[in-house]
Amino acid sequence: DQQVKQNSPSLSVQEGRISILNCDYTNSMFDYFLWYKKYPAEGPTFLISISSIKDKNEDGRFTVFLNKSAKHLSLHIVPSQPGDSAVYFCAASDSGTYKYIFGTGTRLKVLA
């Protein structure tokens, strides 16, 4: 049972445009959400997080939006750069535990 899903395995975007990556979850106990970027042969790198008391968090080019009623979050990258090309994972946790559950990942390709 996949509690965190990323339904788009891949996404291609032109340099300078917006990249929107989506993530859905099923467990209503999840209240902390994160996005990670992963390059080949490296571990995941933390990008940005959001707690369920907020619906938006911004850090530079990265913004995460949370829609609790729809159990949906998204990551916006503006403007997209070729160096952003990587696999992006969303993750979710119930803050009462140390269990972080990862989504299936979306491969982003930013075209120059």
Add this chain to the structure above:
Amino acid sequence: DTEVTQTPKHLVMGMTNKKSLKCEQHMGHRAMYWYKQKAKKPPELMFVYSYEKLSINESVPSRFSPECPNSSLLNLHLHALQPEDSALYLCASSQDSSVSPLHFGNGTRLTVT
């Protein structure tokens, strides 16, 4: 450079071997994690240590044995593995809070022959 260091980067072992994966962090984090990642799959949680005590074991087979000698070190002892255990093993750490991000090492690529 990652602040979580894993050694070795690559490991090839036979099914009768005993080996250990090592992880070290110096960020003062009190929670440490082992994840396993197969190709084209998300990282899957294996174990969590909090304040050097095992707090989560996700029903991992006993051929994987974790150890946390102190707050900076985390080991994963391997014995009698199967070829299907071949994967990327990721170590992570976080502050003493379940609302703080995980910081990952670059992993150990394990191949069981």
